[in-house]
Structure formats: structure tokens, C-alpha cells
Amino acid sequence: MPPVPDIDDAATFEAHQQQRAIEVVRRSRMSVQTVCLLVLTILAVFYTLYFAAAIILPIVLALVVNLLLSAPMRMLHFRLRLPKTLAALLLILCVFGVVGAIGTAISVPAAGWIARAPQTMAALQAHLVVLRGPIQMIQAANDRIANFLSVVGGQRSHGGGAQVVLLAPSSTPGGGLGTFGSSVLLGTRAFVGQLFTMMLMLFFLLAQGDSLLRRFVEIMPTFADKRRAVQIAYQIERNVSLYLTTITIINVLVGLANMVQCWVFGLPNPLLWGVVAFLLNYIPIIGPMTGIVVYFVVSLFVFPSILQALLPPAVYLCIHLMEGETITPMVLARRFTLNPVLVMGSLMFWDWLWGVWGAFLSVPLLAVFKIICDHVDVLTPIGHIVGGPTRPRTVQSAIMPGRSKWHAD
Template sequence: MPPVSELDDVEAAARRERAAEIIRRSRFQPQTVCLLILAVLAVFYTLYFAAAIILPIVLALVVNLLLSAPMRVLHMRLRLPKTLAALLLILCLFGVVGAIGTAISVPAAGWIARAPQTMTAVQTRLALMHGPIQMIQAANERIENFLTVVSGEHRAAGAPVVVVASASPGGGLSSLGSSVLLGTRAFVGQAFTMMLMLFFLLAQGDSLLRRVVEIMPTFADKRRAVQIASQVERNISLYLTTITAINLLVGLANMLQCWVFGLPNPLLWGVVAFLLNYIPIIGPLTGILVYFVVSVIVLPSLLQALLPPLVYLGIHLLEGETITPMVLARRFTLNPVLVMGSLMFWDWLWGVWGAFLSVPLLAVFKIICDHVDVLTPIGHVVGGPNRARTVRSAILPRPGQLDE
């Protein structure tokens, strides 16, 4: 039997030949291309304007994939009814999130309340960098003034400029309070929608898939639908479970180093590291910056303040270069360039939740492309290298290494 690497090379070569053959046979008319572009734009506009209802559903689908293995254990092995098993899983998830949120809410609120004093202290401790920061601010002001002048030249002469002023001195504070209340209510509503959708997906998701397969016109279409669904569930579930376990280790390691260096509230900073590690590129960079700011405030010298962010970087280097490539399978990869593009796009579209979902959504897109003949070339482009990887730092994206 040939080695696994040779089998991977053979499969990759066959996939390349298949993609090239599809491109040779394809002849797209301009009308078809224009309609396709309009359809894609319509989908993106819908995702943007209907984010309040679509985002909770997508989050529920992803969490459903993460909980599919425990759900199978409860239903298949322990013989629990699906409704009861789904309810137990949601209660456990809600309990864990609630316990962690309760434990970190008080110190997090304290740090947020001290934010103005914190920034003043950071500026005082970083007095050596005051000159370069002022130069950057001055350059930024000059650019803004230049853009203002340029935009003023294009404005119609004599065009009235309307300035709306607040009538009451407390209008800014009241509007801020109103926006916070509205944001909290929207978040609670979306969380309830996600939990409700997650419950029905766990309890009745299989029956929905079965109904979809039954209406497929041919046996080949039925088999393709089953293959796509099973691979999406298996690969994304494996990816999310593995990454969650790795991120938990990263959070525990950072919590330990915060305790060793004497940073207050190590549980808070461990949870921050755990959550930020889900977001490629932006997450580790933000974590290093947060650890540096906290260290500058708490630790007595600037040299000591550099140690926690350096250890944070070292933990991510170890995780990104050793642990993740060893644990995750290497046959299913995503192109790092497209991972970064997906991150920026979904972050712009849906904010922080979009950044969390960027890699799983790109992986699902690749699985679908690999099983649809017309989209096979796109799936080949989305895939990453199969051979040895180049060295990547902790702040680079983890390609979605999944078992195909």
C-alpha cells in the first residue's frame, strides 16, 4: 500500500486535472457572467441588511456542528431522546458561558471603568515614545486637512452646510445611554434567536436533511447532497472541536503566565486569550497589545512589562508551528491569502462575529465547491498547499486544516 503522502499527491493531481478539464469545457456567455455577478451582489446585500436575523441562524449552524459529537453520544449511546439531549446540551452550554461570564464580569467592568485613567497611565509610562506618537498624529492631521480641502473644492459653490446641534446639554449622554440599551436589547434578542434555532437544529436537523435529500431528482444528486452534508459536518466539527481544545490550552497557559508575572485577574486575561485565538491575524495581535497595556500599568518597569506579551507571542508560536500542525490533518487546507481575505470581508460584513466565522465559512465553501463539478476549479484555488508548509508566525492565519 503506498504511503499516505503519495496518495495525497495522486488525489491532488487528479483534482487539478479535473479542474482544468472543466475550465476547458466551460464557455461562459457575457450575459451569464453579468447575471452571476448581480446574483452574488444581491446575496451579499441581503447578508448585510438582514444580519440581525441571518447571523444568529449561521451561528446556530456552526455551534450545531460543534455539538454534533456530544449530541450523537447522548442520543446513540445513552439512548436519550433527541429533544431531551438537545435541551441538556443547551443548558450545559448556557451554564458554562454563564459561569465564565459571571466570574469575569466584575473585573472586566472594573477595567472598563478605569479606562480613562488607564490610558493616562500608559501615556505617562511610555513618555519615551511621546515624540514619535506626536509625529504620527501630526501627519494624520495634515492628511485629514488635505482631504478636507480637496473635498471642499469639489463641493458646489454656495452649497449650504447644515449643522444640527443638540438642544439639551445632556443630549449626548442620553443618546449614549439609549444606544447602549438598544444594543443590549438587540444582543439579547439575537442570543435568544440563536439558542432557539440551535435547539431545533440539534433536535430535528437530521429530519430536515432527510427531507432535502428526498426531493433531489436523481440518485447522483441525492448521493452528492449526502456527501456534502456529511463532509461539512465531519470536517467542520473536527476543526471546531480541535481548535476549541487548542484555544483552551492557550487560554490556560496565558492565565498561568499572568499569575506568575503578578498580573491581576489572570482568569480574565486567560479568557481573553482563549476567545481572541479564534480570530486569525487580528486576534493574536489584539491579545499582544492588550497584554502589553495591562503589563505597563501593573508592572513596575518597562522591561518587565515586555515579558507577558513576549510570552504570549511565544505561546502562539508554539501553538501555530507545532501543536496545530501535529493535531489537525494536513490533507484539507485553505489558502492563507484567501483566509485573510475572508477574515477582512466577514469582519466588515458582520463585525466580530463575522471574524469568528470567517474560516469555518470558507471551509464549508471549499467542501461545496469540491463536490459540484462547475465549482471544482474554484475549490482548487481555495485549497492550500499539500506539501510542507512555510514557517508561519503566531499572528498569521491558521489555514483551515481539515480532514477531507
């Protein structure tokens, strides 16, 4: 079976991939032993990713950031004739300099909002007095269910089962604060260690990543395998870097639009909320939903009525709908389409596995997985399933493959 051609026409590409997937499914026969071994292998991989996240997550982050910086790296090395080591160092300093400057600019207002949180809770409760009745009803229903379950559990234990009583350790005065401080210090130390690991790995990927790929291609046994490896690396770098660059530019515009609307409505610290919108927009679906809640809560602290407080989150929602339903699909639909159901599943899985960083990496990792599946014959059906919604003309070309110029393959 020939390698996947570099096709700009999405309809023709999808028709060709569908034909390849049908041929693979028709030829493949998997035994029960093979399926069991495959399931055990996948579980072992997930087990390793979960328990070795402290070392694997910084490496994966470095790989993704390396894809984002590949184009500036080439410009510095080939056009400006800078050595790779110096170009990699300059890129890392620029990226973390920008991140540090933005973090410094928003750290003071963020700390101020956190410090004022206990004093503003009374104002928040006053604004939400309308919801007090429904919340009390929900709490009463929850208490009834808890009491019912406790009664049922007590009857079962009285009927012959042994009743287990869990004793919580007694808390000493100041113990909670000390535990919180220790956890913060441990979390900060772990974050700094992972950040250093990522920076170090990113530097060597930028400086010597090409030589590593060249060595890997050299050990491929046949020319077809060498060509396939180069195609996979090229497609991953081009598509993922295109996605990350495009999404970053779009998220910057979303952050600027929200910063302007916060300034227009009179919300304090518009730069802070613009940066929050910029960061949350990297996480599909869950990020914008969180942003709407954050904007609504902040607006409750500023505006006297709930109707006025609904204006900033409503504008935030309109900006997100315009970006998510019009701009992003128009820019990325030709080369980067993924199934929305699998995007949501990938988001939930990686968020459970690696937290916020996993949610950020969910779409790039799913895209890399699809590219690998598209270029490996056995995995072609999986790659076709991971692909995005099929357009009507794609379906027509798949039903009548004689009209496709790749049908001869």
C-alpha cells in the same frame, strides 16, 4: 465525472481535484450574459446577508454550533438512549451553563478594570512618555495634510463651485450620556433577541436536523444526486466539526498557558486574561494581534518600566507562534487546508459584513464553501483555488498523473 472519493492522503486528493478542475475549465465556456447574471446574483446575496443580518446571523451561528455539538448529540441519543428532544435540551443547558459560569467569573474583574480605566490613564501616559515625540510628529504631519486639503478645497469652491457647510446639531447637557444609555439598551435588547433566536434554532436543529436532511435527500432526482448530497453533508459535518472541536481544545490550552504566565508574572486577574486569549484565538491573525496589544497595555498598568511590560506580550506571542506554526498545522493539515490569502480575505469580508461574529464564522464558512465546490462539478476549479498550499509531492503527482491511482477516473 465520478464523485469525490473519501481520501486520507492529502497529496492524492489534491492531485485528483486538480485533474477534475482542469477538465471542467477545458469544457466550460461562459458567455458575457452568464457572467453578468452571476455577478448580479452574488451581489444580491451579499446585499441580503448585510441587510437581513438580524435574522440570518443567528441561524448561521446555530448551524455552526450544531456541527460542533453533533458528536455529543449522537453519543447521548444512540449510546445513552436518550430521546433527541431531551438530549438537545441537555446539550444547550450544558453549553450555556458553562458560558454563563465563565462570564460570571470574569464579569467582576472586567468591570473593575473598566471602572479603573480613567484613573489609570495618567499612569499609562507616564509610561508612554518615550513615544510622545514620535506621536507629536505624526500629529503635526496629520494637521499639515488636513490644512493643505482644506485650503485646496476652499480654493476650488471659491473658483466657481458651491461651498457646502455642514452644521452639527447642538448638544444639550446630558444629551451624550442619554444617547449612550439608549444605544446600550437597544444593543442589549437586540443581542438578547438574537441569542434567543439562535438557541431556539439550535434546539430544533439538534432535535430534528437529521429528518430535514433526509427529506432533502429524498427529493433528489437521481441516485448520483442523492449520493452527492449525502457526501456534501457528511464532509461538512465531519470537517467543520473536527475543525471547531480541535480549535476549541487548542484555544483552551492557549488560554490556560496565558493564564499561567499571567499568574507567574504577577498580572492581576489571570483568569480574565486567559479567557481573553481563549476568545481572541478564534479569530485568525487579527485576534492574536489584538491580544498582544491588550497584554501590553495591561502590563503597563502593573510594571514600572516598559521593558518589564514587554515580557507578558512577548510570552503571548511565543505561545501563539508555537500554536499557529506547529501544533495547529500538524493536527489539521491532513484534512483542513485553506489558502492563507483567501482566509485573510474571508476574515476581512465577514468582519465587515457581520462584525465580530462574522470574523468568528469566516473560516468555517470558507471551509463549507470549499467542500461544496469540491463536490459540485462546475465549481471544482474554485474549490481547488480555495485549497491550501500544495506540497511538493502533490505537485509531482499532479505533473505525472500516471502515478495517481485516481487518474483512471
